[in-house]
Amino acid sequence: MLTKSDFEHIRDYYLEPKNEWGSSRISRVLNEAEPKSNETMLDIGCGLGTFSFHASKLGVKAVGLDRDYSALTRGIEAVKKIGAEPALRIKGDALNLPFCNESFNLIINADFIEHLNDADKSNVFREMLRVMKKDGRAVIYSPNVERIIWELRGEKIKKVFGIRKAKIPLWQEYVDKDHFGMSSSSKIIQMLKSVGFKIVHVKYYEFNVPIFSKIPGFNFLFQFLLNPIFANRFLIKVTR
Secondary structure, three states, X not given: OOOHHHHHHHHHHHHOOOOXXXXXXXXXXXXXXXXXXXXXXXXXXOOOOHHHHHHHHOOOEEEEEEOOHHHHHHHHXXXXXXXXXXXXXXXXXXXXXXXXOOOEEEEXXXXXXXXXXXXXHHHHHHHHHHHEEEEEEEEEEEEEHHHHHHHHHHXXXXXXXXXXXXXXXXXXXXXXXXXXOOEOHHHHHHHHHHHOOEEEEEEEEEEOOOOHHHOOOHHHHHHHHHHHHHEEEEEEEEEO
């Protein structure tokens, strides 16, 4: 049973977020996913069920899937405490989705692939393609490893000039341990294409180049070109 503090954390950080990270990820993903009433939707690696919660409020027949039974049950309890009807939640493996071919109009894969190695990413993408309807669509949303790599290159420059004394870590040592599978947008695009997806478009968020972004007009002139490197997150929309 959820404690008061646990419920408030789930509600205020994931389901009805009062923070920029939580609210922006919901608006970004759902604006691109465009869920419609009576459509079927799969939220892969749903955790506490953020996207299935919001899609259900729009009349979508949403299913959330995750291997973490505790996260699923906690999310269901939190939704009930809010006063809403929880979407269907299933304990399952994204590498072997327990659904028939062409089951879903919409698939959301948000903040999930950074927790997978490359082989598992490809397998998950194949499973997504299998369960997506012929006229379906999917959204993949993830942090951008290129942003981390270039940040660390900046730290190397600081070390050359004596500004930094500490050892420069590998990017895998610099991020949360469970984000070992962070990738670039270009790599994910190639993986998606290789399993049969068609790319609709790619969007980038939270663009910032240290020092240069403070120069008036810099972002306007160079953001389109440098987004794949200096954006903090990316979103890829695909169809079959």
